[in-house]
Amino acid sequence: MYRYDGYDHQMLADRVAQFRDQTNRYIDGKLSEIEFLPLRLQNGLYVQRLAPMLRIAVPYGMLSSTQLRKLAYIANHYDKGYAHFTTRQNIQYNWPALVDVPDLLADLAEVEMHAIQTSGNCIRNTTTDQFAGxxxxxxxxxxxxxxxxxxxxxxxxxxxxxxxxxxxxxxxxxxxxxxxxxxxxxxxxxxxxxxxxxxxxxxxxxxxxxxxxxxxxxxxxxxxxxxxxxxxxxxxxxxxxxxxxxxxxxxxxxxxxxxxxxxxxxxxxxxxxxxxxxxxxxxxxxxxxxKFFDAPNYQELSNTPTQLTDKLQSNILFAAWHSQNVKPHKVTGYSIVTVCFKETGVAPGDVTDRQLEQIADLSDEYSFGEIRISHKQNIVMADVRQDQLFELWKALESGAMASNNLGLLTDLICCPGGDFCALANAKSIPIAEAIQRKFDDHEELTNIGEMNLNISGCMNACGHHHVGNIGILGVDKKGEEYYQVSLGGSSKNNASLGKIIGPSFAQEEIPDVVETIVGVYKEKRIGEEKFIDTYNRIGIDPFKEKVYAKAD
Amino acid sequence: MPKLINKNTVITNPWTVMKASTGPEILQVVPGKNFIVPLQFWKLYQEELNEYDGNIAVWLDSDENPEQISDELHSLPLIALNFPVFSDGRSYTNARELRQKYAFKGEIRAIGDVLRDQLYYMAQCGFDTFEIRHDQEAELCLQAFNDFETGYQSTVAEPVPLFRRR
Known part of the structure; x- marks a missing residue:
């Protein structure tokens, strides 16, 4: 990955010093709230409902194990022991105190990281495909x-x-x-x-x-x-x-x-x-x-080695994880592994300091000491030997990181929502959890197949609800939290925006509404057709009829 | 009198910025001044300005642009660019355009809501002098020009981007 030279280090040091000075002037009352605002935003710092929120830039999602360990230290030292992966491949902390932020940024600078331009009216972090290279x-x-x-x-x-x-x-x-x-x-x-x-x-x-x-x-x-x-x-x-x-x-x-x-x-x-x-x-x-992204030192290996095929036959849990979370690699004998952070009951994208350390150790052992964050709030180990997949899976399992729902309905995107965000109209994390609880059967999830369900707590759309195959948007209806459902969105090559199905629903209705939508799809799909393809073929009406018929 | 700095020191300010609402009678009432006049004033009262016995420069607001004075700008000793509010970034582009597209060699001055924390970027975009807001400390402002040792971009102050200097 990219390594800083003297120029990069100097600029970062200058920036940390600049922001330290700005923060001191703000605390001393020499810089007004309104004048400090864009300065702190361009250093990633928001003032949130409960505490400041600091967004750290992860350029195009790439992190080294050294950086992961530093992020774990920061989670532990400045935060309450966890961090949050965002939909733009960045990392957020929800609890650091304003006075500590300059020190936190200096810590980050030691490992060539920063929070520059992660917010504000400027050019933000450039993102890319998490499988790049x-x-x-x-x-x-x-x-x-x-x-x-x-x-x-x-x-x-x-x-x-x-x-x-x-x-x-x-x-x-x-x-x-x-x-x-x-x-x-x-x-x-x-x-x-x-x-x-x-x-x-x-x-x-x-x-x-x-x-x-x-x-x-x-x-x-x-x-x-x-x-x-x-x-x-x-x-x-x-x-x-x-x-x-x-x-x-x-x-x-x-x-x-x-x-x-x-x-x-x-x-x-x-x-x-x-x-x-x-x-x-x-x-x-x-x-x-x-040159910074030259191929790592790949070994000459063959595809589907017996160490892999034996375990696939003998261990159905491993096989389930493998079929969902492991993707083909351009180099023979290697695979791309996605560690899915969508465990039911945990806010999508949340990761503990301990998990960050474990991922760092595992990436050193199995993936050349590098990982990527995906815009779907998961972690990718991009260069894993196929003959070591089982060992990696075992290690992930012992760290409760072996969720095998990648790309399935419960691998949903979700913003922090009303629990944390000052902008939100409604909560989003409890909705995610209720849906995950409704769809807790892996066999049923794989039967439903590829599905993007995206949830935003307000129309700022941090949870990308417009491009979810199923999109859920929190809205405010006379002071009550309601949820609008849209269908048919996609952020892939054939990108499209979802269409609103009709009047919004109360929070407790949402899991049943999703179930009804999935039911229509299962009934109407032809062969191996994905949800989005069935939707594009039959349109919104059959879904609408069923969803609102139930309500009558 | 608003404080004026260049990138090194506090300097005396021979110019007075004429407010946007001013009418031509001021030229009669206040002779022998050096006025920086609004673009509209400059366009409307060319004749009166030609007869005036002080020096004349022009200021552009952030929603105006150098193209509107492209034919005459080389005769101007100074062009001031206004920041109606510090977070309005259009005058950065105007400064850069004056230098790069029109090769304007005269002085470019920042006026309006000009604050310490934006000065470094302004200087990079081609501003020479800065009429800082009344509450800004000149000494503090002068430090701003050392905020960064260098940058990545091709700018007016450093046209060769870092990737060609590394």
Whole structure:
């Protein structure tokens, strides 16, 4: 993974010192609340319902075992012994005290980590596919480009006070796991003429109050022009994005109001001025960044060794976990393992300090000392030998981390909701738990098959409910917490936004509503058809009829 | 008189920023001043300004842009860019555009809600002088220009991005 040099370290040290000074001035009353606000946000610090919340950047989801151990230490030392994986591959702590934050950031800096631009109206952490570098269907490893974008966007002096937050995702795999099309800028690595690798760029995607699928503005951008293209888009947005209304300030509204063609023209004009400037990427720089993501020291192994096949036959629990949580790797004899953090009764994405340490140890032993966080709030060990899968599973099981529901209905995405978040209209974690309790039979879950169920506690959509196959949104109905259900969303290559099924439901009705929806699917599906495909074939009406018929 | 700094020190300020609502009669009432006039004033009262015996510069608000003065800007000794509120980031882009697109060589000044914690980024984007808000301590503000030793980007202050310097 990327390693800091003297420049990176210096910048981070400067930033920690800067924020320490700002925090001291705020505490001394020399910096007003309103002036401190964007400064603390751009250092990841929110003031929440119960305590501050600090969001740590995990660039494109990658963590080393050393970093994991530091995160465990922070959970223990500054927090109440746990951390939370977010839907943008970051980590959040819910309890650190404001006065401790500069020290916490200094601790993080020791392991090349920070909380820079994890919040605020600036360019946020760049995300990517959690299988990058290991996936068999990858055109090129996206991480080098994510790192190039990370550096360009960190402390960008022109884009620190944008109209609103700005999120970029890069996808290098054929099967999009990065929700690329619902980002302010979505970048697909593509092959152009003569097999040259370049980028297809979408703009104006996003969730929140006005969910939109991104629109293509460039079908092929040469590698060397990546940063100049991004800079041109940001320049147009910074100047023309709406600042009169917070809810219309994202780039998606600008693109919509300007029209894609006209927006493209404006960007092209800006781009022409800088396309061949010092910001044009050099082969040396792309090469330098790619080297950090060189393949680890893989052994020559064969696929499906007897150590694996024997155990698959003799241990049905292992076999169940294997069929759900283990995916093919591009290198023979290796597999990609996802550790699913969706144990019933535990808030999705929550992880204890002890678990963080265990994962660090296991990644050292089984996966070259590195892990990734996925946008579905799980952890990936990307390079596990197939002949060691059983040992790894045993170890995970003893740490209560062997949930075998990856990709199934109970592997749901869920925001912190009304239990923690000041913005939420309704709780989301108890909804997740009630659904998980309703669907506690593994056989039934695998029978239902691939299913994304996403829950947000308010229309800011941190739980990505718009792109859930089943989406659940907490709403406020005359002071009561209600839940709106939508169907048919997807964040994959055929990205689509869910359609609201009808009037909202009380909290206790939700598990039965989900069961009814699943029942309709099981009745109507043809062969191996996934939920989303059945939905796309039959539409929303059959679901609607059943769900509301029951209510009568 | 608002305090003015450059990147090194407090400097005397020979210029007065004319408020957006001011009418042309001020030119009669206050002769011999150095005025930074609003864009609209500058467009509307060219003749009166030509006859005025003080120096004239122009300020752009954050929703205006250099294209609106692209033909005449090289004759200006100074262009000021306003921050109606410190969190409005448009003037950063305007400064950069003045330097990069129009190769403006004169002084670029930050006016309005100009605070200590945004000065470093302003300087990177091409601002030379800073009319800091009345409650800001000049000494504290001057430290801001050393907040970072260097940055990753190609900026006006450092056109060669770090990846070409590493």
């Amino acid at each position: 290991a996936a068999p269907d990858e055109l090129e490893d996206s991480r080098a480009y994510c790192e190039i974008i990370r550096q360009w966007s960190s402390f960008h002096p022109e884009f620190a006070y944008l109209p609103r937050k700005f999120k970029i995702a890069v996808c290098g795999t054929v099967d999009d796991q990065a929700a690329t099309q619902v980002h302010d800028i979505g970048i697909y690595i593509v092959k152009g003429d003569n097999d040259e690798i370049g980028f297809r760029i979408l703009v104006g995607g996003g969730l929140g109050r006005t969910p939109v699928i991104g629109k293509e503005i460039f079908d092929f951008v040469e590698k060397k022009h990546l940063l100049t293209a991004l800079e041109a888009i940001l320049r147009v947005y910074n100047r023309e994005g709406r600042r009169d209304n917070k809810y219309k300030a994202r780039i998606k509204i600008l693109v919509k109001e300007t029209g894609v063609e006209e927006f493209k023209n404006k960007v092209t004009k800006e781009w022409a001025l800088i396309k061949d400037s010092s910001l044009t990427l050099t082969d040396e720089e792309i090469d330098r960044c790619q």
